[in-house]
Amino acid sequence: MITNDTICAISTAPGSAAIALIRITGSKAYDICNNIFLPANKKKELQKEPANSLIFGTIKDKESKRDIDEVILSLFRAPHSFTGEDIIEIACHGAPFIQNEIVNLLIKNGARLAQPGEFTQRAFINGKMDLSQAEAVADLIASQSESSRKVAFQQMKGGISSELLTLREKLLWFISMVELELDFSEEDVEFADRNELQNLVAEIKEHLDRLVNSFTLGNAIKHGIPVAIVGHTNAGKSTLLNTLLNEEKAIVSEIHGTTRDAIEDVINIEGVTFRFIDTAGIRETTDKIENLGIKLTYDKIKKAQIVLLLADVNDPDNKIQEAISQVSEKIDFKNQQLIVVINKSDLLTKEKIEKRFSTPAYKELKEKVSAIITVSAKYHNNINLLIEELLKTVNLNAINQNEVIVTNARHYEALSNALESIIRVEEGLENEISGDFLAQDIREVLHYLGSITGQISTDEILGNIFKNFCIGK
Amino acid sequence: MITNDTICAISTAPGSAAIALIRITGSKAYDICNNIFLPANKKKELQKEPANSLIFGTIKDKESKRDIDEVILSLFRAPHSFTGEDIIEIACHGAPFIQNEIVNLLIKNGARLAQPGEFTQRAFINGKMDLSQAEAVADLIASQSESSRKVAFQQMKGGISSELLTLREKLLWFISMVELELDFSEEDVEFADRNELQNLVAEIKEHLDRLVNSFTLGNAIKHGIPVAIVGHTNAGKSTLLNTLLNEEKAIVSEIHGTTRDAIEDVINIEGVTFRFIDTAGIRETTDKIENLGIKLTYDKIKKAQIVLLLADVNDPDNKIQEAISQVSEKIDFKNQQLIVVINKSDLLTKEKIEKRFSTPAYKELKEKVSAIITVSAKYHNNINLLIEELLKTVNLNAINQNEVIVTNARHYEALSNALESIIRVEEGLENEISGDFLAQDIREVLHYLGSITGQISTDEILGNIFKNFCIGK
Numbered sequence: 001m002i003t004n005d006t007i008c009a010i011s012t013a014p015g016s017a018a019i020a021l022i023r024i025t026g027s028k029a030y031d032i033c034n035n036i037f038l039p040a041n042k043k044k045e046l047q048k049e050p051a052n053s054l055i056f057g058t059i060k061d062k063e064s065k066r067d068i069d070e071v072i073l074s075l076f077r078a079p080h081s082f083t084g085e086d087i088i089e090i091a092c093h094g095a096p097f098i099q100n101e102i103v104n105l106l107i108k109n110g111a112r113l114a115q116p117g118e119f120t121q122r123a124f125i126n127g128k129m130d131l132s133q134a135e136a137v138a139d140l141i142a143s144q145s146e147s148s149r150k151v152a153f154q155q156m157k158g159g160i161s162s163e164l165l166t167l168r169e170k171l172l173w174f175i176s177m178v179e180l181e182l183d184f185s186e187e188d189v190e191f192a193d194r195n196e197l198q199n200l201v202a203e204i205k206e207h208l209d210r211l212v213n214s215f216t217l218g219n220a221i222k223h224g225i226p227v228a229i230v231g232h233t234n235a236g237k238s239t240l241l242n243t244l245l246n247e248e249k250a251i252v253s254e255i256h257g258t259t260r261d262a263i264e265d266v267i268n269i270e271g272v273t274f275r276f277i278d279t280a281g282i283r284e285t286t287d288k289i290e291n292l293g294i295k296l297t298y299d300k301i302k303k304a305q306i307v308l309l310l311a312d313v314n315d316p317d318n319k320i321q322e323a324i325s326q327v328s329e330k331i332d333f334k335n336q337q338l339i340v341v342i343n344k345s346d347l348l349t350k351e352k353i354e355k356r357f358s359t360p361a362y363k364e365l366k367e368k369v370s371a372i373i374t375v376s377a378k379y380h381n382n383i384n385l386l387i388e389e390l391l392k393t394v395n396l397n398a399i400n401q402n403e404v405i406v407t408n409a410r411h412y413e414a415l416s417n418a419l420e421s422i423i424r425v426e427e428g429l430e431n432e433i434s435g436d437f438l439a440q441d442i443r444e445v446l447h448y449l450g451s452i453t454g455q456i457s458t459d460e461i462l463g464n465i466f467k468n469f470c471i472g473k
Numbered sequence: 474m475i476t477n478d479t480i481c482a483i484s485t486a487p488g489s490a491a492i493a494l495i496r497i498t499g500s501k502a503y504d505i506c507n508n509i510f511l512p513a514n515k516k517k518e519l520q521k522e523p524a525n526s527l528i529f530g531t532i533k534d535k536e537s538k539r540d541i542d543e544v545i546l547s548l549f550r551a552p553h554s555f556t557g558e559d560i561i562e563i564a565c566h567g568a569p570f571i572q573n574e575i576v577n578l579l580i581k582n583g584a585r586l587a588q589p590g591e592f593t594q595r596a597f598i599n600g601k602m603d604l605s606q607a608e609a610v611a612d613l614i615a616s617q618s619e620s621s622r623k624v625a626f627q628q629m630k631g632g633i634s635s636e637l638l639t640l641r642e643k644l645l646w647f648i649s650m651v652e653l654e655l656d657f658s659e660e661d662v663e664f665a666d667r668n669e670l671q672n673l674v675a676e677i678k679e680h681l682d683r684l685v686n687s688f689t690l691g692n693a694i695k696h697g698i699p700v701a702i703v704g705h706t707n708a709g710k711s712t713l714l715n716t717l718l719n720e721e722k723a724i725v726s727e728i729h730g731t732t733r734d735a736i737e738d739v740i741n742i743e744g745v746t747f748r749f750i751d752t753a754g755i756r757e758t759t760d761k762i763e764n765l766g767i768k769l770t771y772d773k774i775k776k777a778q779i780v781l782l783l784a785d786v787n788d789p790d791n792k793i794q795e796a797i798s799q800v801s802e803k804i805d806f807k808n809q810q811l812i813v814v815i816n817k818s819d820l821l822t823k824e825k826i827e828k829r830f831s832t833p834a835y836k837e838l839k840e841k842v843s844a845i846i847t848v849s850a851k852y853h854n855n856i857n858l859l860i861e862e863l864l865k866t867v868n869l870n871a872i873n874q875n876e877v878i879v880t881n882a883r884h885y886e887a888l889s890n891a892l893e894s895i896i897r898v899e900e901g902l903e904n905e906i907s908g909d910f911l912a913q914d915i916r917e918v919l920h921y922l923g924s925i926t927g928q929i930s931t932d933e934i935l936g937n938i939f940k941n942f943c944i945g946k
Contacts (some may be wrong), residue, residue: 012493013567016614018592018946019494021564054525067615067626074527074547074564089564091547093613094486094943097622119491140542141489143568153540292838422829434846470567473491 003125006032007114008106010099011472017094022102023472024111025119027078029086032109036060037073038103051077055163059092059102069098079112079338083119084126117469121462123414124454130161131454131465135408138469139222146271147221147394149404159404160411161453167204168449175198175442181435194429204445208419211406215415217395218407220305224266224273225393228300230327231310236343240310240377241276244387269387272394277304301330306337306393313344313353313374317361324365324372338369339389346376410465411452418448478599480587483572484945495575496945497584498592500551502559505582509533509575510546531658532565541576541578542571556592557599590942596937597927603634604938606853606883610645611942612695619744620694620867632877633884634926636684640677641922647673648915654908667902674899677918681892684879687886688706690868691880693778697739697746698866701773703800704783709816713783713850714738714749717860742860745867750777751908774803779810779866786817786826786847790834797838797845811842812862815849819849883938884925891921 006026012019024033034046039057049055053075059068069092071277076087091177092098107113117138124134133138136155145150155161177192184191244267265276279297301307309327311320331338345353353374356362366372371389375382398405406412428438450456485492497506507519512530522528532541542565549560565571580586588594590611597607609628616622628634634711650665657664663856702710717740736747752770774780782800784793795845797813804811826847829835839845844862848855871878879885894917899910923929 009491011491011567013486013488013490015486015488016943018482018484018614018943020485021492021494021497023492052527054527054549066623067630068622069626070629072547074545075528091562093610094484094946095614095616095622097617097619098613101619101622137566140566141491141568144570146570146574149541149568149570149574150539153542156543157540234798468489470489473567 003122004008006111006277007118008103008111009114009119009472010103011089011119012094012095015094016096019344020094020099021472022090022092022099022106023087023114023119024090024106025081025083025085025087025114025122026111028110029085029088032106032111033073033088033090035062035109036105037071046075047073047074051080052252059090061105061107063108068101069093070142071102079126082128083122083127085122087190089314096296114471115466116471117466117473120469120473121466124462129156130158131457131462132160132164132408132411132452133158135410135465137473139407141470141473142339145221145224145268145273147396147399148273149406150271150399151218151221151407154402154404155407158400160211160406162245163207163404164453167207168446170200170441171204171446171449175439175446178435178439178442182439185435194432198426198429201422201429205419205426206417208422211404212415212419213411213472214398214404215406215412218396218405219409219412221272221399221405222407224275225306226275226277226304227299227306227308228277228279228304229308229310230279230301230323231295231308232312235310235312235315236377237278237310240341240343240375242463243268243377243380243383244269246380246424268395270391271399272305272396274390276308296378298330301327304336306339307331309338311342313347317356317359321361321365324369328365328375333368336394337389339386340365340369340372341386342372342374343377345374345381346379414448414452418445421445421448435467476595479578479584480591481584482587482592482945483576484562484592485567487569488567488570492564493567493572494945495563495565495572495579496560496587496592497563497579498554498556498558498560498587499584499597500559501563501583505579505584506546506561506563508535508582508865509578510544519546519548522548524548529717532563532578534578536581541834542566544575552599555601555944556595557601558595584632587944588939589944590939590946593942593946594939597799597935599693602629603631604654604930604935605633605637605881605884605925606622606631607927608883608938609753610946612880614943614946616926617695617739618697618741618746620869620872621746621880623744623872624694624880626689627875627877628880632875633684635877636680636877637922637926640680641919643673644922645916648912648919650911651908651915655879655912658908666907671899671902674895674902678892678895678899681888684877685761685885685888685892687871687876687878688880688885688900690871691885692876692882693867693871694745694878695880696781697748698863699748699750699777700779700781700863701750701752701770701777702781702783703752703770703796704781705785708783708785709850710751710783713814714740716850716853716856717742719853726792743864743869744872745864745869747779747863749781771803777809779812779863780804782811782813784813784815786815790832794834794838797842801838801841804919806841810866812859813838813845814859815841816850818847818854819887850936887925891918893919894921 004029006024007024008024010020011023012021030047036059037046037057038060039046039055044055046055055073055075057071060371061068061073072091078085081087081321090102092102120134120137123129124131131158136152139152140156143152174197175193180191181189231237258459267274267276277300279300307327309323311323318335320342328338357372357374362372373385375386406415421441425438425441425445428441447456477500479497479501481495481497483493484496485494489689503520509532510519510530511533512519512528517528519528526547528548530544532544536539545564547562547669551558554560563575565575593607593610594600597604606629609625612625613622613629616625647665647670653664656660706708740747740749750773752773780797780800782794793815801811830845830847835845844861848859879888895912897914898911898918901914920929
């Protein structure tokens with residue numbers, strides 16, 4: 001990839017709008033714009049205008065003598081810009097036709113159309129941010145909830161980087177001591193106090209362990225927490241979803257799920273995204289097609305973090321209890337939650353409900369599942385209890401206290417590898433293995449940690465990261 | 474409508490993107506932004522920064538102590554801004570979630586969500602542009618071809634305004650003379666030389682006439698030239714459309730037409746938009762459903778400016794000739810063009826084609842229609858001739874020579890009314906009617922001309938104009 005030419009792209013969303021932004025970065029940004037821009041104030045010269053200033057004028061195709069549009073340019077100068085290079089942003093009228101005309105004109109005058117993420121890649125190459133921060137830029141743009149925005153923003157501001165930097169620095173001191181020993185190996189000295197080192201390794205292991213474990217939460221925050229809804233349509237699924245929406249003034253959207261034909265309801269509740277996955281029923285059957293439906297239901301249950309079993313207060317007790325038992329069998333209670341929601345509670349009095357659901361049979365089931373809640377989706381009764389249960393799966397404290405949370409699968413993999421290596425270091429220290437083996441394991445830890453922040457990277461890794469960015473960023 | 478509060482809106486297209494722009498205008502723009510913005514350079518103060526400068530920092534909800542996003546603000550100050558008021562533009566990361574958070578924060582701090590077109594309306598109210606220029610802003614944003622962009626841009630730069638201003642000034646001098654006469658009516662003096670006035674009125678009439686007549690072209694440029702394609706599917710309609718596309722490297726898009734279920738192919742050819750409307754066949758039939766299809770075809774022919782009758786060189790001559798005659802009957806040759814395209818010419822030699830289509834029967838038909846062209850859509854033969862014929866309907870010279878072209882139906886109506894009134898003035902002068910009647914007709918002309926530029930306007934007119942703008946402009 002060429003990284004020193006001048007690139008341009010439309011940076012705002014496609015479509016017709018009041019304003020669109022076209023971005024140019026590179027050493028020739030000013031020369032190229034000077035060729036196609038005429039300041040309204042004829043005394044002004046683009047190249048002599050101060051950095052971080054705005055200038056009004058006309059985009060002109062000097063060759064065909066056409067005025068294309070009246071625009072405002074934002075002028076940034078290297079190294080004090082997003083990419084670290086000269087940047088000009090053209091704010092034009094937001095007709096797609098005009099946006100394309102200006103981009104074509106820029107290309108005709110020597111710019112190249114930017115690849116996805118190429119602006120951010122330049123920021124990384126020019127040392128304006130490390131790799132994990134660059135990745136956070138994409139996460140921030142993709143964020144759909146307060147928690148995902150918050151975690152991405154924190155990472156972009158260097159959250160995980162600073163944590164890893166500290167760990168890495170400690171390890172570097174560690175390895176320099178061990179390697180010093182190797183230089184003096186014939187003299188059998190120990191520059192690195194093994195007890196101190198053991199403490200350090202334990203500390204690093206604890207850090208890595210916490211980061212690796214945070215990925216479950218991080219992944220849920222980033223992609224939404226999958227909630228499988230099991231139950232018959234007449235149990236009031238859509239009313240319940242609508243009620244959750246209204247109660248939370250939540251944003252709802254229908255997104256195409258990872259499977260080709262699944263459409264999910266996505267609801268933000270207190271800043272956390274939940275992906276509600278509808279499933280077929282659960283009753284046992286001999287019918288072949290029905291069986292297929294049931295298999296699909298169980299597949300979806302397997303992928304969910306929360307299973308919401310929805311029953312109707314009109315259902316007879318044995319039917320409800322059987323459903324709970326049946327679903328419980330399919331659930332991994334270590335990693336999954338089963339919430340039983342009995343809807344239409346408005347059809348019974350409070351006393352009758354209390355009496356009905358405090359029988360020994362229900363009490364026994366209650367101990368198995370996370371909660372049995374009676375609600376009236378229609379009259380918004382006890383919805384707050386359901387929301388509480390849903391939010392219990394998310395460690396909101398961790399988010400609110402700005403703890404570093406890993407959301408990126410690449411980071412998770414590197415951290416897991418680093419953890420494995422640090423455990424080998426720990427074992428090595430216990431077994432008093434020789435310094436060169438120790439050094440090798442430490443080097444591995446350093447490698448994995450360095451790959452997250454990009455101190456160690458390959459073109460392939462960079463290519464994979466930036467190809468998923470949007471154009472213009 | 475309140476016009477002195479501070480308003481805000483997202484000005485870029487909806488959806489996820491690298492960057493989004495949020496715009497705030499009004500006297501409190503700086504106070505409100507100061508409440509939610511923390512400059513990265515702590516020494517800087519938003520309110521003391523120079524106009525037309527950029528400032529980097531963080532959007533912060535000071536109440537909940539949340540950092541929302543890192544942004545760049547563009548600072549404009551009254552009266553040197555688009556609206557003539559203080560304006561701040563916030564360039565944030567383009568996640569819809571973040572855009573909404575920032576807008577909500579602005580509203581919480583005292584801004585109001587802008588109505589469609591409210592920014593431009595303020596520019597009009599504050600005298601930054603006249604009404605026809607404001608309308609051109611919306612046209613520019615909606616422009617889909619070079620010709621529509623060009624005409625809108627010219628109007629935004631004051632094309633029609635300056636033409637009308639000149640006419641209006643001449644008329645104002647005229648009426649002041651006539652009214653002076655009325656003051657001295659008992660003395661029977663003539664301050665306004667009737668011959669000179671007659672020349673002036675003739676000149677104005679000619680101007681108005683030209684402007685009114687330009688609307689046919691203007692309307693075609695703005696909305697695209699409707700081309701009804703008549704002919705059977707196997708005559709190669711889609712190959713022909715694709716060939717036109719490739720030949721012209723034209724932009725194609727499918728838009729929903731004005732009728733609910735009609736989808737049109739829109740192709741830009743040499744900067745002019747053509748809307749190709751597919752129709753059913755044309756042969757006479759007794760079948761009821763077929764008859765309905767034929768009625769629809771004739772309805773579409775009526776609305777088209779060009780009718781393109783597509784035949785297959787394999788069709789027998791009598792079938793082709795009959796089709797031409799049949800369609801000709803339905804065409805108003807004064808306002809419509811019939812182009813006969815005989816496709817698949819590659820199936821015959823050039824000599825055979827020449828011989829076949831120079832029979833007396835074809836010669837007679839050729840005189841009736843605009844052109845009979847044999848083409849091969851597949852092998853791109855003679856497509857240039859077809860393009861020539863299509864472009865004949867458009868007066869490209871008028872566009873290229875920057876003549877003022879009326880594209881706006883409201884302007885057309887006002888100009889037509891002004892033309893009617895000026896004709897009455899002309900007749901009045903011929904019939905030597907009294908000064909007060911003359912003055913009344915002149916006042917009407919002044920009224921209609923003033924309504925175009927907005928010197929005369931009502932809240933209702935303004936409401937109708939700006940409600941069709943996009944939000945954020």
